[in-house]
Amino acid sequence: MRIAYAAMAWTGLYVASKVSYALDGRLGVTGGPRVSPDSYQVYGPGEVALAQWANAGSALLIIAVLIIGRLSLPGRWPRRILLALHWLVTAMAAVGGVGMLVTGLFTDRGGALFGGYCSVWAVLLFLSTRELQRRPTRELPLRAVPR
Secondary structure, three states, X not given: OHHHHHHHHHHHHHHHHHHHHHHHOOOOOOOOOOOOHHHHHXXXXXXXXXXXXXXXXXXXXXXXXXXXXXXXXXXXXXXXXXXXXXXXXXXXXXXXXXXXXXXXXXXXXXXXXXXXHHHHHHHHHHHHHHHHHHOOOEOOOOOOOOO
């Protein structure tokens, strides 16, 4: 259970970074690759901040998935859906980690720090998901069928 709380806190760091960037109207992420000035030309007025707020919101959804995973949901389908969401966010963090590490180590753009952050994030999400997967399923009670 502590792993899930660590994953939530780690995700919260990402939220804080995205909120900071949204308030400043900047692209990127703390420790991420340098963003070229040309990248801003794709966005209209206020759209950079909106994109960063959306990123912060998506991370809050990850926290919500982790919180729901701590609940004792009855039945197999809610559990399967929740496990699928857990594996999805784990995969996203892992891909982000690998991508940023490769970018940071093999280009001059930087981003290795954020790649390391994403790698730790992926491990925390993986361990949280495995914990959920190993927890026994709570079965729904059988109900008497009225005649």
